[in-house]
Amino acid sequence: MTPDPIxxxxxxxxxxxxxxxxxxxxxxxxxxxxxxxYTGLHRTPEEVVAxxxxxxxxVLGVSLLSGAHLTLIPKIVELMRxxxxxxMLLIVGGVIPDEDVPALRALGxxxxxxxxxxxxxxxxxxxxxxxxxxxx
Amino acid sequence: MxxxxxxxxxxxxxxxxEARELRxxxxxxPERRSAYRTGSGLPVARVYTPADVAGTRFDDIGLPGRxxxxxxxxxxxxxxxLWTMRQIAGYGTGSDTNQRFRYLIGQGQTGLSVDFDLPTLxxxxxxxxxxxxxxxxxGVAVDTLDDVEALFDDIDLERISVSMTINPxxxxxxxxxxxxxxxxxxxxxxxxxxxQTDILKEYVAQKEWMFPIRPSLRLVRDMIVFCARRMARxxxxxxxxxxxxxxxxxxxxxxxxxxxxxxxxxxxxxxxGVAVDDFMPRLAFYFVAQQDFFEExxxxxxxxxxxxxxxxxxxxxxxxxxxxLRFHCQTAAMTLTKAQPLNNIVRTALQALSAVLGGAxxxxxxxxxxxxxxxxxxxxxxxxxxxxxxADETRVTDVVDPLGGSYYVESLTNRxxxxxxxILGKVDALGGxxxxxxxxxxxxxxxxxxxxxxxxxxxxxxxxxxxxxxxEPAGADAPEIHRVAPETEARQxxxxxxxxxxxxxxxxxxxxxxxxxEAADPGVNLMPVTIELVKARATLGEIAARLRxxxxxxxxxxxx
Numbered sequence: 302m303t304p305d306p307i308x309x310x311x312x313x314x315x316x317x318x319x320x321x322x323x324x325x326x327x328x329x330x331x332x333x334x335x336x337x338x339y340t341g342l343h344r345t346p347e348e349v350v351a352x353x354x355x356x357x358x359x360v361l362g363v364s365l366l367s368g369a370h371l372t373l374i375p376k377i378v379e380l381m382r383x384x385x386x387x388x389m390l391l392i393v394g395g396v397i398p399d400e401d402v403p404a405l406r407a408l409g410x411x412x413x414x415x416x417x418x419x420x421x422x423x424x425x426x427x428x429x430x431x432x433x434x435x436x437x
Numbered sequence: 438m439x440x441x442x443x444x445x446x447x448x449x450x451x452x453x454x455e456a457r458e459l460r461x462x463x464x465x466x467p468e469r470r471s472a473y474r475t476g477s478g479l480p481v482a483r484v485y486t487p488a489d490v491a492g493t494r495f496d497d498i499g500l501p502g503r504x505x506x507x508x509x510x511x512x513x514x515x516x517x518x519l520w521t522m523r524q525i526a527g528y529g530t531g532s533d534t535n536q537r538f539r540y541l542i543g544q545g546q547t548g549l550s551v552d553f554d555l556p557t558l559x560x561x562x563x564x565x566x567x568x569x570x571x572x573x574x575x576g577v578a579v580d581t582l583d584d585v586e587a588l589f590d591d592i593d594l595e596r597i598s599v600s601m602t603i604n605p606x607x608x609x610x611x612x613x614x615x616x617x618x619x620x621x622x623x624x625x626x627x628x629x630x631x632x633q634t635d636i637l638k639e640y641v642a643q644k645e646w647m648f649p650i651r652p653s654l655r656l657v658r659d660m661i662v663f664c665a666r667r668m669a670r671x672x673x674x675x676x677x678x679x680x681x682x683x684x685x686x687x688x689x690x691x692x693x694x695x696x697x698x699x700x701x702x703x704x705x706x707x708x709x710g711v712a713v714d715d716f717m718p719r720l721a722f723y724f725v726a727q728q729d730f731f732e733e734x735x736x737x738x739x740x741x742x743x744x745x746x747x748x749x750x751x752x753x754x755x756x757x758x759x760x761x762l763r764f765h766c767q768t769a770a771m772t773l774t775k776a777q778p779l780n781n782i783v784r785t786a787l788q789a790l791s792a793v794l795g796g797a798x799x800x801x802x803x804x805x806x807x808x809x810x811x812x813x814x815x816x817x818x819x820x821x822x823x824x825x826x827x828a829d830e831t832r833v834t835d836v837v838d839p840l841g842g843s844y845y846v847e848s849l850t851n852r853x854x855x856x857x858x859x860i861l862g863k864v865d866a867l868g869g870x871x872x873x874x875x876x877x878x879x880x881x882x883x884x885x886x887x888x889x890x891x892x893x894x895x896x897x898x899x900x901x902x903x904x905x906x907x908x909e910p911a912g913a914d915a916p917e918i919h920r921v922a923p924e925t926e927a928r929q930x931x932x933x934x935x936x937x938x939x940x941x942x943x944x945x946x947x948x949x950x951x952x953x954x955e956a957a958d959p960g961v962n963l964m965p966v967t968i969e970l971v972k973a974r975a976t977l978g979e980i981a982a983r984l985r986x987x988x989x990x991x992x993x994x995x996x997x
Contacts, residue, residue, distance in 0.1 A: 318555075321887050323997075341993045343559075399915065417774060
């Protein structure tokens, strides 16, 4: 029996307009057989979390290149918690200084995948993290 | 350019060489790849001869400062005047960025370029909830005219040209610039500078927008018309390929899509009844300098030729100034890596050299820390020194278009020109630029190219030193990066609130009502009322919000 495909929401949050990476990642995950939804640009944390719950995704991937990650990611984590989306995996990507990565992990990001992460690595990490998660 | 007999002789020589020297050599040592292509995917031959440019008329190459401007917009190019060394800068408040400007001027920079933060670009005041975390981060925060005054404090705007990288809210910043100039008693006709203003490429590439496409295009028209009448030396728009490239397009697509946007602007302004020769001379362009060295040089040459032909043949321009393309150039941020960041200095230097050999009028070289954050002072100094070394030490500036006549470069210039016209034909067939944007055509083309590039990088077909080849353990040489001062947001929020408290609120309210009325009538130019608004200390966010109520907002259909 084929397992259900992994469901992913790729999201852009805040005013950041850099969507090249997010779109490439979305397409790589789709090509790897996952169900992928892309939010489009300039979403608020509220909109992103509502969409992730609505789409019942396994993974919420948030891309940020504006430097506002330490403002916006805590907000997303808080909203996920309030919505009871505790088993949804949050993966953060984009341009993020190395020294901010531990803070994002401590907040609850399952992983932080920075620029130049090869597509195969991203696909592999998503599969690995979903497999390691408690079954729903 | 060559007589047919000579070409026949050369072709016979090539065949003989292929049969003998080449064949023997390949038998001993095969080439490293089975096929070679440019960065845009155009086929590249082993060697080029006059036979490859046999069909080219010398008139198409021509002379610098003469139609079709393949070799440059001016007869003497850098022998007369070097390009403007224009490093972009912007962070924190107006006075923070003013400090960086003075530093760069002190280091020998010859033009200014302002980067604005995301709330300013997108039309939100610093105290808007959507601005949280973004104020002064990726650029300078501007809410009112007071911020622009602080930004240019003690800088003589009649002596240095200023480029403002701003699009959806460009007309408000232009209004602030005019208001500042009038307050200081400058002659508007003596101000030189550029506002980016290119909203169409926002919908397809850079993705900063507020309003739907058509009212946005009307604002661009209002700026071009205003400048044509009031600011003789100011470029009201910088039609930009840079972001199209950074979003994933190939160099051929970069030029083609930029030209498609340019065509839409010319048509829009012409519809308002302004003669093309009254505004086309002030249209400026902005391209990237990518990695494929010769393709980039050929790209700049081809872009000039395409524009000259469009101006004359498509738009019936008569003035030479309408036909000669002038461009600002920036090296390619996307090529810079987080791994082994010092290598970025070398990448940037090579890209900058292609811009100079391609005849750029103005250049920004990226900082070595581009993949980390906005540039530190040291990173900007090294980037500026890179330009100064090219300008003063290499002597590449002594001859105009020194690669002109290279069989390869001329052949590639021809090929790019042909590809660009083919794409423009396709855009026309799709119903024109605006229709193609509305249908997501450019967006899909760019996403496809970006994806193909990512696959080439992943497979190693596109080598990236330090990333997929010559990889080292991470982190050893991380640069010291620029950090946003934590109290910036609070300082700026206090500033805008004070400005609102100090002004005459009734005047602002009445002017905002007038703005809304005039916006509803597409025939009215919105520059005059906006200038009055900013003088009355209306905020950028208030002006934008009022027009959102009239025109609505742009809603993207995401494609990937």
